[in-house]
Amino acid sequence: MHAKVDQALDWLCPRVCVFCGLASGPDACCPGCRDDLPWIERPCCGCGTPLAPAHPTDRCPGCAAGADDMRIVSALIYAYPVDRLIASAKFRQRLDFAGALGEMLGAYLCGLRGEYALTRPDLIVPVPLHRRRMAARGFNQAEEIAAPVARRLGVPLRADVLRRARDTPEQTSLTGRARRRNITGAFTAPRSLNGLHVAIIDDVWTTGTTARAVARAAQAAGAGAVQVWTVARTVGPRGRSHDP
Template sequence: MHSFLYDWSKIIQNACLAPRCPICATAIGAEAGICAGCRGELPFLGAQCAYCAVPLAAAAASRICADCTRRPRFDRARAAFYYRQPIAWMIGGLKYHRHLPHARVLGDLLADQIADSAPPTPDLLAPVPLHPAAFRRRGFNQAERIAARLAHRLGWPLERSAFVRLRDTPRQSTLDAAGRAANVRDAFAARRDLTGRHVALVDDVMTTGRTAGALARCARAAGAASVAVYCVARA
Protein backbone atom coordinates (compact mmCIF):
# COMPACT_ATOMS: atom_id res chain seq x y z
CA MET A 1 0.00 0.00 0.00
CA HIS A 2 2.81 2.38 0.94
CA SER A 3 4.59 1.67 -2.37
CA PHE A 4 1.35 2.23 -4.30
CA LEU A 5 0.80 5.63 -2.67
CA TYR A 6 4.42 6.58 -3.26
CA ASP A 7 4.18 5.72 -6.96
CA TRP A 8 1.01 7.78 -7.37
CA SER A 9 2.53 10.70 -5.47
CA LYS A 10 5.50 10.72 -7.88
CA ILE A 11 3.17 10.64 -10.89
CA ILE A 12 1.22 13.62 -9.54
CA GLN A 13 4.42 15.47 -8.62
CA ASN A 14 5.91 14.96 -12.09
CA ALA A 15 2.68 16.09 -13.74
CA CYS A 16 2.58 19.28 -11.67
CA LEU A 17 6.28 20.13 -11.60
CA ALA A 18 7.53 18.88 -14.96
CA PRO A 19 9.17 21.58 -17.10
CA ARG A 20 6.71 23.27 -19.45
CA CYS A 21 7.13 25.01 -22.76
CA PRO A 22 6.92 28.74 -21.95
CA ILE A 23 4.72 29.33 -25.01
CA CYS A 24 2.15 26.52 -25.02
CA ALA A 25 2.70 24.95 -21.57
CA THR A 26 3.26 21.47 -23.01
CA ALA A 27 5.39 19.24 -20.78
CA ILE A 28 8.97 19.08 -22.10
CA GLY A 29 12.31 17.57 -21.16
CA ALA A 30 14.38 19.37 -18.55
CA GLU A 31 16.89 20.64 -21.13
CA ALA A 32 14.51 21.29 -24.02
CA GLY A 33 13.58 24.85 -23.09
CA ILE A 34 10.80 24.95 -25.66
CA CYS A 35 8.70 22.25 -27.32
CA ALA A 36 9.42 21.07 -30.85
CA GLY A 37 6.10 22.39 -32.17
CA CYS A 38 6.66 25.93 -30.91
CA ARG A 39 10.30 25.88 -31.98
CA GLY A 40 9.19 25.15 -35.52
CA GLU A 41 6.99 28.26 -35.52
CA LEU A 42 9.60 30.72 -34.23
CA PRO A 43 10.35 33.70 -36.53
CA PHE A 44 13.98 32.81 -37.27
CA LEU A 45 15.90 35.58 -38.99
CA GLY A 46 17.78 34.12 -41.92
CA ALA A 47 19.51 36.48 -44.36
CA GLN A 48 20.89 39.46 -42.46
CA CYS A 49 23.64 42.04 -42.74
CA ALA A 50 26.91 40.66 -41.40
CA TYR A 51 27.67 43.99 -39.72
CA CYS A 52 24.34 45.11 -38.22
CA ALA A 53 21.98 42.10 -38.54
CA VAL A 54 19.32 44.10 -40.40
CA PRO A 55 17.11 41.66 -42.38
CA LEU A 56 18.01 41.22 -46.03
CA ALA A 57 16.18 39.60 -48.90
CA ALA A 58 17.07 35.95 -49.24
CA ALA A 59 18.15 36.61 -52.85
CA ALA A 60 20.25 39.68 -51.98
CA ALA A 61 23.55 39.70 -53.87
CA SER A 62 25.48 40.93 -50.83
CA ARG A 63 25.32 40.10 -47.13
CA ILE A 64 26.17 43.73 -46.30
CA CYS A 65 23.40 46.35 -46.19
CA ALA A 66 23.73 49.72 -47.94
CA ASP A 67 24.38 51.60 -44.69
CA CYS A 68 27.15 49.24 -43.58
CA THR A 69 28.75 49.37 -47.02
CA ARG A 70 29.38 53.05 -46.32
CA ARG A 71 30.14 52.95 -42.59
CA PRO A 72 29.58 49.85 -40.45
CA ARG A 73 28.93 50.51 -36.75
CA PHE A 74 30.05 47.04 -35.69
CA ASP A 75 32.63 44.51 -36.80
CA ARG A 76 30.15 41.65 -36.62
CA ALA A 77 26.48 41.24 -35.71
CA ARG A 78 23.99 38.42 -35.34
CA ALA A 79 20.30 38.37 -34.47
CA ALA A 80 18.42 35.12 -33.94
CA PHE A 81 14.87 36.26 -34.76
CA TYR A 82 12.61 38.86 -36.23
CA TYR A 83 10.92 40.83 -33.46
CA ARG A 84 7.61 39.04 -33.93
CA GLN A 85 5.40 36.74 -31.92
CA PRO A 86 6.01 34.64 -29.91
CA ILE A 87 9.54 36.01 -29.42
CA ALA A 88 8.21 39.54 -28.79
CA TRP A 89 5.87 38.09 -26.13
CA MET A 90 8.73 36.23 -24.44
CA ILE A 91 10.96 39.31 -24.38
CA GLY A 92 8.11 41.45 -23.04
CA GLY A 93 7.33 38.85 -20.39
CA LEU A 94 10.95 38.91 -19.27
CA LYS A 95 11.38 42.69 -19.24
CA TYR A 96 8.06 43.86 -17.89
CA HIS A 97 6.55 40.91 -16.03
CA ARG A 98 9.64 39.28 -14.46
CA HIS A 99 9.23 35.98 -16.28
CA LEU A 100 12.88 35.28 -15.55
CA PRO A 101 12.92 31.70 -16.95
CA HIS A 102 12.43 33.30 -20.37
CA ALA A 103 16.02 34.57 -20.17
CA ARG A 104 17.35 31.02 -20.13
CA VAL A 105 15.26 30.00 -23.14
CA LEU A 106 16.11 33.15 -25.12
CA GLY A 107 19.79 32.81 -24.24
CA ASP A 108 19.81 29.20 -25.40
CA LEU A 109 18.07 30.05 -28.68
CA LEU A 110 20.52 32.88 -29.36
CA ALA A 111 23.47 30.64 -28.47
CA ASP A 112 22.31 28.06 -31.02
CA GLN A 113 22.19 30.67 -33.78
CA ILE A 114 25.57 32.14 -32.88
CA ALA A 115 27.19 28.71 -32.73
CA ASP A 116 25.90 27.95 -36.22
CA SER A 117 27.78 30.97 -37.59
CA ALA A 118 31.03 29.93 -35.82
CA PRO A 119 32.26 33.42 -34.84
CA PRO A 120 35.64 34.00 -33.17
CA THR A 121 35.59 33.86 -29.38
CA PRO A 122 35.57 37.40 -27.90
CA ASP A 123 37.83 38.47 -25.05
CA LEU A 124 34.75 39.54 -23.13
CA LEU A 125 30.99 39.37 -23.40
CA ALA A 126 29.19 42.42 -21.99
CA PRO A 127 25.46 43.10 -21.62
CA VAL A 128 24.04 46.52 -22.50
CA PRO A 129 23.85 48.08 -19.02
CA LEU A 130 20.88 49.65 -17.29
CA HIS A 131 21.19 52.88 -15.34
CA PRO A 132 21.18 52.14 -11.57
CA ALA A 133 17.80 53.87 -11.21
CA ALA A 134 16.32 51.72 -13.98
CA PHE A 135 17.86 48.63 -12.41
CA ARG A 136 16.21 49.47 -9.08
CA ARG A 137 12.84 49.90 -10.79
CA ARG A 138 13.07 46.63 -12.71
CA GLY A 139 15.09 44.63 -10.20
CA PHE A 140 17.30 43.03 -12.86
CA ASN A 141 18.86 43.64 -16.26
CA GLN A 142 17.29 41.44 -18.93
CA ALA A 143 20.33 41.80 -21.21
CA GLU A 144 22.58 40.59 -18.40
CA ARG A 145 20.36 37.55 -17.77
CA ILE A 146 20.46 36.62 -21.45
CA ALA A 147 24.22 37.28 -21.64
CA ALA A 148 24.86 35.06 -18.62
CA ARG A 149 23.10 32.14 -20.28
CA LEU A 150 24.89 32.85 -23.55
CA ALA A 151 28.27 32.86 -21.80
CA HIS A 152 27.44 29.58 -20.07
CA ARG A 153 26.41 27.88 -23.30
CA LEU A 154 29.29 29.14 -25.47
CA GLY A 155 32.00 29.20 -22.83
CA TRP A 156 32.67 32.89 -23.41
CA PRO A 157 34.00 35.16 -20.62
CA LEU A 158 31.23 37.34 -19.18
CA GLU A 159 32.01 40.75 -17.69
CA ARG A 160 28.78 42.11 -16.25
CA SER A 161 30.21 45.46 -15.19
CA ALA A 162 32.48 46.28 -18.15
CA PHE A 163 30.30 49.32 -18.92
CA VAL A 164 28.11 51.70 -16.97
CA ARG A 165 25.12 53.74 -18.11
CA LEU A 166 25.62 57.35 -17.06
CA ARG A 167 22.12 58.72 -17.62
CA ASP A 168 18.67 57.36 -16.82
CA THR A 169 17.41 57.80 -20.37
CA PRO A 170 13.80 57.35 -21.56
CA ARG A 171 12.98 54.04 -23.24
CA GLN A 172 14.15 54.04 -26.86
CA SER A 173 10.83 52.57 -28.00
CA THR A 174 9.10 55.84 -27.01
CA LEU A 175 11.26 57.97 -29.35
CA ASP A 176 11.64 58.61 -33.08
CA ALA A 177 14.90 57.94 -34.91
CA ALA A 178 16.44 61.35 -34.17
CA GLY A 179 15.36 61.17 -30.55
CA ARG A 180 16.89 57.71 -30.16
CA ALA A 181 20.27 58.95 -31.37
CA ALA A 182 20.28 61.93 -29.00
CA ASN A 183 18.96 59.81 -26.14
CA VAL A 184 22.02 57.52 -26.00
CA ARG A 185 24.71 59.96 -27.10
CA ASP A 186 27.50 59.84 -24.48
CA ALA A 187 25.23 57.71 -22.28
CA PHE A 188 27.85 55.03 -21.55
CA ALA A 189 31.33 54.75 -20.06
CA ALA A 190 33.81 51.88 -19.91
CA ARG A 191 34.91 50.80 -16.46
CA ARG A 192 38.21 49.33 -17.62
CA ASP A 193 40.91 49.61 -20.24
CA LEU A 194 39.88 47.61 -23.30
CA THR A 195 43.06 48.15 -25.31
CA GLY A 196 43.40 45.45 -27.94
CA ARG A 197 40.44 43.45 -26.66
CA HIS A 198 37.69 41.97 -28.80
CA VAL A 199 34.35 42.88 -27.24
CA ALA A 200 30.94 41.30 -27.81
CA LEU A 201 27.82 43.18 -26.71
CA VAL A 202 24.52 41.49 -25.87
CA ASP A 203 21.00 42.94 -25.92
CA ASP A 204 17.47 41.62 -26.16
CA VAL A 205 16.22 43.67 -29.14
CA MET A 206 17.94 45.90 -31.67
CA THR A 207 15.76 48.30 -33.62
CA THR A 208 17.73 51.22 -35.05
CA GLY A 209 21.01 50.08 -33.49
CA ARG A 210 21.49 53.44 -31.78
CA THR A 211 21.97 52.00 -28.28
CA ALA A 212 24.41 49.31 -29.34
CA GLY A 213 26.15 51.81 -31.62
CA ALA A 214 26.68 54.26 -28.76
CA LEU A 215 28.07 51.46 -26.59
CA ALA A 216 30.34 50.32 -29.44
CA ARG A 217 31.77 53.84 -29.75
CA CYS A 218 32.38 53.82 -26.02
CA ALA A 219 34.20 50.47 -26.26
CA ARG A 220 36.40 51.69 -29.11
CA ALA A 221 37.21 54.88 -27.19
CA ALA A 222 38.43 52.61 -24.37
CA GLY A 223 40.73 50.85 -26.84
CA ALA A 224 38.68 47.87 -28.07
CA ALA A 225 40.15 46.28 -31.20
CA SER A 226 36.75 45.11 -32.43
CA VAL A 227 33.11 45.17 -31.34
CA ALA A 228 30.49 42.56 -32.18
CA VAL A 229 26.83 42.74 -31.20
CA TYR A 230 24.49 39.82 -30.57
CA CYS A 231 20.78 40.20 -29.92
CA VAL A 232 17.80 37.92 -29.59
CA ALA A 233 15.64 39.86 -32.04
CA ARG A 234 15.98 42.48 -34.78
CA ALA A 235 13.08 44.86 -35.27
Protein backbone atom coordinates (compact mmCIF):
# COMPACT_ATOMS: atom_id res chain seq x y z
CA MET A 1 0.00 0.00 0.00
CA HIS A 2 2.72 2.46 1.04
CA ALA A 3 4.77 1.54 -2.04
CA LYS A 4 1.84 2.24 -4.39
CA VAL A 5 1.05 5.57 -2.76
CA ASP A 6 4.74 6.51 -2.89
CA GLN A 7 4.89 5.57 -6.57
CA ALA A 8 1.81 7.66 -7.38
CA LEU A 9 3.21 10.64 -5.45
CA ASP A 10 6.58 10.34 -7.21
CA TRP A 11 4.77 10.53 -10.53
CA LEU A 12 2.47 13.40 -9.53
CA CYS A 13 5.17 15.50 -7.87
CA PRO A 14 8.69 14.19 -8.56
CA ARG A 15 11.00 14.41 -5.55
CA VAL A 16 13.98 16.71 -5.54
CA CYS A 17 17.19 16.33 -3.55
CA VAL A 18 17.06 18.23 -0.23
CA PHE A 19 20.64 19.39 -0.74
CA CYS A 20 21.00 20.33 -4.43
CA GLY A 21 17.43 20.51 -5.72
CA LEU A 22 18.01 18.05 -8.60
CA ALA A 23 15.61 15.18 -9.31
CA SER A 24 16.30 12.48 -6.72
CA GLY A 25 14.03 9.58 -7.74
CA PRO A 26 12.41 7.83 -4.80
CA ASP A 27 14.95 9.10 -2.25
CA ALA A 28 15.22 12.33 -0.29
CA CYS A 29 18.67 13.07 -1.66
CA CYS A 30 20.32 12.33 -5.00
CA PRO A 31 23.08 9.69 -5.30
CA GLY A 32 25.79 12.34 -5.79
CA CYS A 33 24.90 14.25 -2.61
CA ARG A 34 24.40 11.01 -0.69
CA ASP A 35 27.92 9.91 -1.56
CA ASP A 36 29.32 13.26 -0.39
CA LEU A 37 27.66 13.16 3.05
CA PRO A 38 29.87 12.60 6.14
CA TRP A 39 28.62 9.05 6.87
CA ILE A 40 30.11 7.29 9.88
CA GLU A 41 31.66 4.33 8.13
CA ARG A 42 33.51 2.72 10.99
CA PRO A 43 31.64 3.30 14.25
CA CYS A 44 32.37 1.79 17.65
CA CYS A 45 29.94 -1.14 18.08
CA GLY A 46 29.05 0.17 21.54
CA CYS A 47 28.82 3.95 21.60
CA GLY A 48 28.81 4.68 17.85
CA THR A 49 31.77 7.05 17.95
CA PRO A 50 33.81 7.03 14.70
CA LEU A 51 36.96 4.92 15.00
CA ALA A 52 40.24 5.70 13.22
CA PRO A 53 40.88 3.40 10.21
CA ALA A 54 43.89 1.90 12.04
CA HIS A 55 41.95 1.21 15.26
CA PRO A 56 42.60 -2.48 16.01
CA THR A 57 39.13 -3.55 17.26
CA ASP A 58 35.47 -2.69 16.64
CA ARG A 59 35.17 -0.97 20.02
CA CYS A 60 36.59 2.29 21.33
CA PRO A 61 38.77 2.07 24.48
CA GLY A 62 35.87 3.14 26.73
CA CYS A 63 33.48 0.48 25.39
CA ALA A 64 36.24 -2.17 25.35
CA ALA A 65 36.53 -1.52 29.10
CA GLY A 66 32.80 -2.28 29.41
CA ALA A 67 31.61 1.25 29.98
CA ASP A 68 28.06 1.12 28.63
CA ASP A 69 25.06 -1.18 28.60
CA MET A 70 23.22 0.38 25.66
CA ARG A 71 24.12 0.59 22.01
CA ILE A 72 24.26 3.99 20.36
CA VAL A 73 24.16 4.36 16.58
CA SER A 74 24.55 7.61 14.64
CA ALA A 75 24.51 7.72 10.85
CA LEU A 76 26.41 10.92 10.11
CA ILE A 77 28.94 13.30 11.55
CA TYR A 78 27.29 16.55 12.60
CA ALA A 79 28.94 18.74 9.99
CA TYR A 80 27.99 20.67 6.85
CA PRO A 81 25.52 20.16 5.19
CA VAL A 82 23.82 17.84 7.70
CA ASP A 83 23.96 20.49 10.46
CA ARG A 84 22.16 22.98 8.19
CA LEU A 85 19.45 20.49 7.33
CA ILE A 86 18.86 19.66 11.00
CA ALA A 87 18.72 23.34 12.00
CA SER A 88 16.35 24.17 9.12
CA ALA A 89 14.09 21.26 10.01
CA LYS A 90 13.82 22.43 13.60
CA PHE A 91 13.83 26.19 13.43
CA ARG A 92 12.36 26.86 9.99
CA GLN A 93 9.67 24.24 10.42
CA ARG A 94 10.78 22.19 7.42
CA LEU A 95 9.02 18.93 8.11
CA ASP A 96 10.14 17.64 4.71
CA PHE A 97 13.75 18.05 5.86
CA ALA A 98 13.01 16.14 9.09
CA GLY A 99 11.47 13.35 7.00
CA ALA A 100 14.54 13.33 4.74
CA LEU A 101 16.81 13.02 7.81
CA GLY A 102 14.70 10.06 8.96
CA GLU A 103 15.06 8.42 5.55
CA MET A 104 18.83 8.81 5.72
CA LEU A 105 18.96 7.32 9.22
CA GLY A 106 16.66 4.46 8.15
CA ALA A 107 18.83 3.68 5.11
CA TYR A 108 21.97 3.69 7.27
CA LEU A 109 20.42 1.37 9.88
CA CYS A 110 19.22 -1.05 7.18
CA GLY A 111 22.72 -1.13 5.71
CA LEU A 112 24.42 -2.25 8.95
CA ARG A 113 25.82 -5.75 8.51
CA GLY A 114 28.09 -8.26 10.21
CA GLU A 115 29.35 -7.10 13.59
CA TYR A 116 27.33 -3.90 13.14
CA ALA A 117 23.99 -5.65 12.50
CA LEU A 118 21.18 -4.28 14.64
CA THR A 119 19.08 -6.14 17.13
CA ARG A 120 15.56 -5.33 16.01
CA PRO A 121 13.64 -3.42 18.71
CA ASP A 122 9.96 -3.93 19.62
CA LEU A 123 9.23 -0.20 19.63
CA ILE A 124 10.69 2.99 18.23
CA VAL A 125 10.28 5.93 20.61
CA PRO A 126 11.19 9.52 19.70
CA VAL A 127 12.71 11.75 22.42
CA PRO A 128 9.58 13.48 23.71
CA LEU A 129 9.00 17.22 23.56
CA HIS A 130 7.20 18.96 26.42
CA ARG A 131 3.57 19.67 25.49
CA ARG A 132 4.10 23.44 25.83
CA ARG A 133 7.00 23.35 23.37
CA MET A 134 5.06 21.00 21.12
CA ALA A 135 2.21 23.51 21.07
CA ALA A 136 4.58 26.37 20.24
CA ARG A 137 6.52 24.52 17.52
CA GLY A 138 3.68 22.44 16.17
CA PHE A 139 5.72 19.28 15.74
CA ASN A 140 8.35 17.10 17.41
CA GLN A 141 11.45 16.93 15.25
CA ALA A 142 12.47 13.56 16.73
CA GLU A 143 9.05 12.09 15.91
CA GLU A 144 9.19 13.33 12.31
CA ILE A 145 12.63 11.70 11.98
CA ALA A 146 11.44 8.49 13.65
CA ALA A 147 8.42 7.99 11.33
CA PRO A 148 10.34 7.01 8.16
CA VAL A 149 12.74 4.88 10.24
CA ALA A 150 9.84 2.95 11.79
CA ARG A 151 8.20 2.51 8.37
CA ARG A 152 11.40 1.29 6.80
CA LEU A 153 12.21 -1.17 9.57
CA GLY A 154 8.59 -2.28 10.05
CA VAL A 155 8.75 -1.51 13.78
CA PRO A 156 5.86 0.28 15.57
CA LEU A 157 6.44 3.97 16.36
CA ARG A 158 5.17 4.91 19.82
CA ALA A 159 5.41 8.56 20.77
CA ASP A 160 3.15 8.09 23.81
CA VAL A 161 5.16 5.68 25.98
CA LEU A 162 7.42 8.40 27.42
CA ARG A 163 6.63 11.97 28.40
CA ARG A 164 8.64 15.07 29.03
CA ALA A 165 7.38 16.04 32.46
CA ARG A 166 9.36 19.27 32.74
CA ASP A 167 9.88 21.96 30.12
CA THR A 168 13.66 22.33 30.24
CA PRO A 169 15.77 25.02 28.52
CA GLU A 170 17.40 24.07 25.19
CA GLN A 171 20.37 21.84 26.03
CA THR A 172 22.57 23.58 23.47
CA SER A 173 22.68 26.71 25.64
CA LEU A 174 24.09 24.89 28.68
CA THR A 175 27.43 23.52 29.87
CA GLY A 176 27.92 19.78 30.59
CA ARG A 177 27.09 19.85 34.30
CA ALA A 178 24.18 22.24 33.79
CA ARG A 179 22.86 19.94 31.04
CA ARG A 180 22.78 16.99 33.42
CA ARG A 181 21.12 19.04 36.17
CA ASN A 182 18.65 20.45 33.64
CA ILE A 183 17.52 17.08 32.37
CA THR A 184 17.58 14.78 35.41
CA GLY A 185 14.09 13.48 36.03
CA ALA A 186 12.64 15.38 33.06
CA PHE A 187 11.16 12.21 31.47
CA THR A 188 8.53 9.85 32.82
CA ALA A 189 6.74 6.77 31.55
CA PRO A 190 2.97 6.63 32.11
CA ARG A 191 2.88 2.82 31.96
CA SER A 192 5.15 -0.21 32.21
CA LEU A 193 7.34 -1.11 29.23
CA ASN A 194 7.18 -4.70 30.38
CA GLY A 195 10.49 -6.05 29.10
CA LEU A 196 10.13 -4.50 25.63
CA HIS A 197 13.21 -3.61 23.61
CA VAL A 198 13.09 0.10 22.85
CA ALA A 199 15.03 2.16 20.30
CA ILE A 200 15.05 5.86 21.18
CA ILE A 201 15.42 8.32 18.32
CA ASP A 202 16.82 11.85 18.40
CA ASP A 203 18.30 14.23 15.84
CA VAL A 204 21.82 14.79 17.23
CA TRP A 205 24.00 13.04 19.81
CA THR A 206 26.07 15.77 21.45
CA THR A 207 26.96 14.87 25.02
CA GLY A 208 24.23 12.25 25.13
CA THR A 209 22.73 13.77 28.28
CA THR A 210 19.19 13.99 26.89
CA ALA A 211 19.15 10.57 25.25
CA ARG A 212 20.61 8.96 28.37
CA ALA A 213 17.92 10.57 30.54
CA VAL A 214 15.24 9.20 28.16
CA ALA A 215 16.93 5.77 28.22
CA ARG A 216 16.99 5.79 32.02
CA ALA A 217 13.26 6.63 32.09
CA ALA A 218 12.59 3.70 29.71
CA GLN A 219 14.69 1.36 31.86
CA ALA A 220 12.95 2.56 35.03
CA ALA A 221 9.63 1.74 33.32
CA GLY A 222 10.81 -1.85 32.76
CA ALA A 223 12.24 -1.75 29.22
CA GLY A 224 14.21 -4.95 28.58
CA ALA A 225 16.86 -3.33 26.41
CA VAL A 226 17.44 0.19 25.13
CA GLN A 227 19.28 1.48 22.09
CA VAL A 228 19.68 5.08 20.96
CA TRP A 229 19.69 5.97 17.28
CA THR A 230 20.47 9.49 16.08
CA VAL A 231 20.82 11.03 12.64
CA ALA A 232 24.12 12.72 13.51
CA ARG A 233 26.69 13.06 16.25
CA THR A 234 29.22 15.70 17.12
CA VAL A 235 32.87 14.67 17.16
CA GLY A 236 36.02 16.19 18.64
CA PRO A 237 38.29 18.66 16.83
CA ARG A 238 40.41 15.84 15.38
CA GLY A 239 37.34 14.09 13.98
CA ARG A 240 37.32 11.35 16.61
CA SER A 241 35.47 11.12 19.84
CA HIS A 242 36.01 8.33 22.32
CA ASP A 243 33.76 10.06 24.84
CA PRO A 244 30.17 8.88 24.49
